[in-house]
Amino acid sequence: MKTDNITPLKNPVFVTRSSMPSFKEYCDEIKGIWESHHLTNMGPKHNRLVQKLSEYLNIPSVSLYANGHLALENMLEAYKVSGEVITTPFTFVSTTNALVRKGLKPVFCDIKKDDYTIDPSKIEALITEKTSAILAVHVYGHVCDDQAISDIAQKYDLKVFYDAAHAFGVLKKGVSVAALGDCSMFSFHATKVFNTIEGGALCCRESSMLGAFDAFKNFGLDADKEYSEMGGNAKMSEFHAAMGLCNLRHLDEEIEKRKKVFERYADGLGNTEGIKLCFPGEGITHNYAYMPVLFTGAFNRDKVFDSLQKLNIFARKYFYPLTSDTEWYKINVPERKHTPIAAFVADNILCLPMYSELSSDEIDIIINAVLRSAE
Numbered sequence: 559m560k561t562d563n564i565t566p567l568k569n570p571v572f573v574t575r576s577s578m579p580s581f582k583e584y585c586d587e588i589k590g591i592w593e594s595h596h597l598t599n600m601g602p603k604h605n606r607l608v609q610k611l612s613e614y615l616n617i618p619s620v621s622l623y624a625n626g627h628l629a630l631e632n633m634l635e636a637y638k639v640s641g642e643v644i645t646t647p648f649t650f651v652s653t654t655n656a657l658v659r660k661g662l663k664p665v666f667c668d669i670k671k672d673d674y675t676i677d678p679s680k681i682e683a684l685i686t687e688k689t690s691a692i693l694a695v696h697v698y699g700h701v702c703d704d705q706a707i708s709d710i711a712q713k714y715d716l717k718v719f720y721d722a723a724h725a726f727g728v729l730k731k732g733v734s735v736a737a738l739g740d741c742s743m744f745s746f747h748a749t750k751v752f753n754t755i756e757g758g759a760l761c762c763r764e765s766s767m768l769g770a771f772d773a774f775k776n777f778g779l780d781a782d783k784e785y786s787e788m789g790g791n792a793k794m795s796e797f798h799a800a801m802g803l804c805n806l807r808h809l810d811e812e813i814e815k816r817k818k819v820f821e822r823y824a825d826g827l828g829n830t831e832g833i834k835l836c837f838p839g840e841g842i843t844h845n846y847a848y849m850p851v852l853f854t855g856a857f858n859r860d861k862v863f864d865s866l867q868k869l870n871i872f873a874r875k876y877f878y879p880l881t882s883d884t885e886w887y888k889i890n891v892p893e894r895k896h897t898p899i900a901a902f903v904a905d906n907i908l909c910l911p912m913y914s915e916l917s918s919d920e921i922d923i924i925i926n927a928v929l930r931s932a933e
């Protein structure tokens with residue numbers, strides 16, 4: 559490995575960098591709050607963000623949340639999901655933690671080699687009389703095989719939920735992924751393509767569920783001012799909504815810049831034996847949320863990670879370990895299924911730095927360091 563003659567970067571490069579509006583834009587946005595004294599509880603900023611997101615996603619039902627994880631938990635409550643839920647181990651722990659915390663049993667299904675989303679051909683074998691739903695993840699913004707999933711769900715009368723935390727702004731044939739399945743969760747965490755600092759949303763086509771979503775996040779209080787559900791508190795504040803209103807104005811530009819970063823990486827790494835990148839599938843408008851690279855052959859994921867780290871560049875072993883292989887699941891879900899493809903991907907994948915402000919020089923340094931790590 560000949561990385562010693564390359565000097566480490568003076569300023570560290572992390573795997574992601576939160577997008578922010580200018581200080582002035584945010585200050586202008588929050589100014590009105592000092593007149594209204596309306597800080598939270600579905601105020602004007604919150605309501606404007608609901609409307610803007612509903613337009614952006616072209617979906618009638620949008621309910622905002624304090625974060626994506628609580629949105630997931632409320633989704634499971636609102637649909638009264640019970641028993642077993644078939645899901646993927648190749649995701650952030652939040653997905654399956656939500657299931658377990660709501661008293662459900664996660665049943666781990668293997669993923670597809672090409673895009674790392676749940677493999678529909680392996681779902682049917684996992685269905686029992688206790689199965690009530692499928693919780694799939696558009697991992698890295700890669701759209702799941704929604705048609706195959708929906709066919710299985712119809713056959714066995716299961717609900718279909720999407721953890722779309724990575725997929726804000728992703729379109730399939732011009733339609734937002736928010737329209738897929740019974741319901742989708744988006745995360746607006748600081749590290750996501752679109753952020754409200756902390757935040758999230760539930761989205762679905764069926765407006766009949768909106769009342770339940772709104773009640774569950776506000777102590778169960780329904781539109782008739784009755785406490786009709788066993789709710790908690792997961793409301794989005796005005797300051798978070800204001801950040802969202804600002805960031806949404808720049809989102810298309812943000813994704814366009816990320817696309818340029820992706821293309822530069824793809825030019826530098828795309829035709830190398832032992833390096834697998836994921837390109838957007840046909841009919842997909844991608845959001846370039848992450849830069850996952852699968853290393854095999856002459857490349858070793860951990861070695862690539864270490865050579866980057868020596869240069870002050872911090873990639874992430876994302877997702878490693880599999881959710882099913884984390885300490886809690888090893889102890890508490892001992893009968894979990896073997897998912898060989900997910901295990902292979904978790905052992906060999908690395909997310910390289912990906913954000914709109916990543917400079918061409920920095921990308922080139924990363925590409926060179928990756929290529930040299932195989933020497």
Ligand SMILES: *Cc1c(COP(=O)(O)O)cnc(C)c1O
Pocket residue numbers: 625626627628649650652653695721723724745746747756757758
């Ligand atoms: C970020 C993330 C979540 C949780 O979202 P928060 O807004 O951070 O609570 C859930 N699932 C996946 C796949 C995520 O990446």
